[in-house]
Amino acid sequence: MIDRRGELVELRRAALDDLYELHARPPSFVFVSCPPAPVTLGTLTTAATLPSVSHAPMSSPSPRRRSLESRGDRPRGANAMSTETTTTSTSTAASRPTLLVRLADWSYRRRRRVLVLWVALLVATVFAAGAFGGDYNFTFSTPGSDSQKAQDLLERGFRARAGDDVDVVFQTRQGRTVDDPAVQAAIVDALGQFGGQPHVSAVVSPFSPEGTRQIAPKRTIAYGTLRLDQTVSDYKKADAKALIALGRKLDRPDLQVELAGFALNGAEQTQFSSEGIGLLVAALILLVSFGSLLAMGLPILVAVVGLGIGLSLITLLANLLEVPDFAPQVAAMIGIGVGIDYVLFIVTRYRAALHTGLEPRAAVITSITTSGRAVIFAGCTVIISLLGLFVMNLGFLRGLAVGAVSAVLVVMLASVTLLPAMLGFIGTKIDRLRLPFVNRKETGDRRSLSYRWSRVVQRHPWPAAIVCLVALLALIAPARHMHFGFPDAGNSPESFTTRRAYDLLSRGFGPGFNGPLLVVATADGKEPATAVAPVAAALRSDADVAFVSPPVASPDGKVALLVAYPKSSPQAQATQDLVRRLRKNVLPQATAGTGVTVHLGGPTGASVDATSYVADRLGVFIGAVIVLSFLLLLVVFRSLLVPLKAAIMNLLSVGAAYGVVAMMVQGGWLGGLVGIHDPVPIPSFIPMMMFAILFGLSMDYEVFLLSRIREEYARTGDNATAVADGLAHTARVITAAAAIMISVFLAFVLAPEVFLKMIGIGLATAIFVDATLVRMVLVPSTMELLGDANWWLPEGLARRLPTFHVEGESAEAIEAELEELLHADDARGVVTG
Structure with missing residues (x-):
């Protein structure tokens, strides 16, 4: 009889991959391997290296098959685990299962009820959204700005x-x-x-x-x-x-x-299914990765259910918040990407557990308590980073953040409840409907291309690091010339009536006609329409003003309105310079000593204010996110240099995304590849929103790779070997995950809305750079250069830092909880299997 503790020890070691295997390992790559040292389990010693597990058809378990065979005839020693797991031996002695174990087990045993609950929730939210959903709206106003004061008047x-x-x-x-x-x-x-x-x-x-x-x-x-x-x-x-x-x-x-x-705005948006294209491409990648139609369908099913509920919630939230019309697409972009990856991760761990001989129930509990824990950690990281947009105090950003958070939260909950229920229905049939032509054999980590690549980089760390850094700086360089503004109807597709009207007005009345400047004035004790005569004269004398309308008084006689039309188009830099010059020099000089108070508003004025508002706070926002990520990685890896490098590398990836977006929006042949034929200004909120999203996503890659490197370093004490082995273990997974993310993000580049094009280009670029240049070149080269200093931490700080593990519970803890559940089943007379 095979001792299941050895297999659980192996699953414990594999769990160190959890955070990133949100981007799951393809089934043809699932092998069971352990550290070269034997593992002592009480009085039993098992060989630490198990044979590779092939994808032979799995036999159905008998009705009384247990996850832990011969539970009563094996000793439970206090030092049953190696030194890496002794810290958890006390907790494993406790018999009460954790909340996550109980949730996974309940979802598995009550799978019909769970399925009905999710279907009911989907139907209810879709119906409520159709009946009571609010309208999307997008007002780009900034509190306390000059344009907002003009609007208030x-x-x-x-x-x-x-x-x-x-x-x-x-x-x-x-x-x-x-x-x-x-x-x-x-x-x-x-x-x-x-x-x-x-x-x-x-x-x-x-x-x-x-x-x-x-x-x-x-x-x-x-x-x-x-x-x-x-x-x-x-x-x-x-x-x-x-x-x-x-x-x-x-x-x-x-x-x-x-x-x-x-x-x-929004009334002419085409029903272009970027989500459908993203799902289709992701399904093809899953099919190649898993090699099974049934296994491929699970991530798609859970993502679609979660996305349906999440998007319905966004529509309902539009009754309470200012939700921009592109929020559902952004939420779908993020929700599909992370949702498929989360489910992919758990399904991969479930299949690996089945291949070691565990019954479906035990495999579900094991995968949720390891991979599911990592899913929750990663999901919460993304949610926290998105909620950071609240500090900007802009209404539409709050709506956008809540919408994206809703999508991530729903798919995260579905991954740890609906997925275990679906796995309960499928059981050991997860590999049914296999495609034999994608069932490749793994050659072994030390013979893999990624291992050999890492060794090449480590033999030449300085040239590799310098070449990679130069390439990244070349991508970042165009970001210096980012032109901020606000796309208007002139950037809409020519099939839109608003675009055709924009062109007609520009042709008939001049390019500045589509961007009028509203000058709103009040006068203490005077007739405003008369008092603003000097203001009108000053505006007409400005060389960049084409025309100024006669002043119009409000019905109560307290407010006067002047409309000034620039000679340049609303998005031109000359128009933005005109707004700033009027506010700083022309208007103050014209009203000095007159008792007239003037505010300059209108769409162009609001765009200038929003750009300044965001620019003043963007540094603080990015700094806060960087500090948060540094502190989190400091606790996780107990190192000063590792989180510092991670923060710098995240900045490089995001900076490269900014640079590529800046090049694309210039139009020409490069922009034409994504449907941007003429120069388009970048809305000031786009860089900030991209940073918030990418921080949460890139954290998964960072923790996954560095967790595996740290594990190998703790085992061998050899930094160079740890880096190569860590990269070899994770390179395939990073590639598969990046392919799914990039395909989903690029699908939104095909949408007609320029906002979605910018976001899709930026996110896809950052993920590509993060998974290739950064993880495959910059990480191994810098880790090699710093050597053992990578893991240095002052002794005093080490004593004060809390201990935190993202990889989940130890094998002993999972075993004890499984045994307790089975004893409870015996007491209730429940048959499992």
Whole structure:
């Protein structure tokens, strides 16, 4: 009879891979190996090296098959484990199973109930989202900024203008002008129909006294204005779609009709299934990795269920928070990536446990208490890093963070509850429907390409480190020229009516017409419309201002509004410089000693404020994340240099992502590869959001690789061998995981929305760099150069640091908990298997 303790010792050692094997080892690579020294178990000694486990078909266990055979006839010595596990011997003597063990066992035994609960939760949340879901909205305002103060004054003095405007843009065809009676009648009739739409409080016709300047000089382009009684955040997407549909209906052979306005944002988003493409590519990678259709289907199934619930929760949260319209796609991007990897990790450990002879129930408990613990650790790391976005105090970032956290939290919970239930249904049939052509044999770690590669790098550490660092700095260099701004309708696909309207207005009225500067003024004890005359004169005298409208007083006479149109486009650097110059010099000089208070707002002003707001806080945010990661790795690895290098390498990976994004958004042939043909500014929140996401994801890679290196170093005391063996054990896993992550992220590059393109490019680049240049070159070379100093920790600090293990419980602890569960089954008369 085979002693199961030896197998559990092996699983304990394999558990040191847990954190990264979120990105699971392909089944054809699953081998059972132990340290070369024998392991003493009480009075029994087993050979520490077990034969490789092949993928022969597994026989079904008998109904009374136990996870631990002959439980009563084996001694339980206090020093049953090696020195690495003696620290847990006290805990293993305790008989009560941990919460995670009880959760895994309950999910396995009550699998039908668990499945019903998850299906019910999915149906309920999808139904609730359809019936009670809120609308997404995206207002890029910054608290306390000059543009926000201008908006507050508009809402107080101009309620009609505090609501959003929608411009109906007309262009004549067939050589006609707007002066043609038939064309003029068609425009008036069209505006009348638009005026009857919900929440349209007023209509300004280009033929009315108020709209005389709404006809372009060539008189082929004109626009009417629809005054809404709601702001962007309140205006329903259904109402926006109704306006767009009416515009299509009114378009005629002699008159083109298009619509423009922030209130229409999101109403034309195409239903492009980036999620579907990402899932398809991930399924192919899983199929090659596992070689089994059944094993491949589990990660996809759990990810889809978790994603369905997570996205439904985001829709419901839109009733309470400001959730931007691209939040579901970002959440899906992260949720699919981590969800598949989490399940992949646990399924791989489950299959490895089955191959050692454990029954399904014991294999489920073992995989959840090792791999599942790592999943929870990794998931919480991602969640904490995303919640760090709250410190920026921006409404849409809070909604984005909560949305992404919802997706990660649901897939994490599904991985440790729904997955054990599904494994209970499948049992030992996990390898059914195998594809024999992908069932390759492993050649052994010391003969693997990754081991030989590590040795080459370690023999030449300085050249390897320098070449890698130069390559990374070359990728980072373009980040210095990142142009921050806010993409507008001019960056939308040409199939959007808002893009066509944008182009028509720019062609008819000048490039700055799409980015008006709203100058809002109040005057102490004076008539604001009269008091702002010096302000209007100063604006008109500025060389970069194309036109300034006459001042308009609010109904209560307390607020005046001027609209200034720049000569340059809204995204041009010249326009941003103009905003700063007006605020710093022109407006203060014009109002000095007059008692007039002026604030400059509008979309362009808000974009400038947001860029400054984020830039002022980005350093603090990144610094806080770096310090947090340093302290966490300091506790985990009990080393000063290892967490310091990890922080620097994370910065290099993120910096490379910034550089690649900066190159792509310049357009040209490189940007054209991802559908960006013209230069696009980078929203200031994108780098910050990318950093928060990548911090959590890259931590998994870091801890996984360094945990294995540290384990080998503790066993052998040889730093060079530990680095090579650690890299050999993890290289295949890192490659498989990176392939899944990159495929999911790149799928979103195909989406038409430029936000998603930027995020997808950045995340895919960072994961690629992290898994190749950093982990395969920079880590082994720097570890070789520092030698034993890698693991140095001052003695006083070592005594004060808590001990923390991400790899889970020892084999003895798992064995004791399994035995306790089986004794409980015996007492209840439960048959397992």
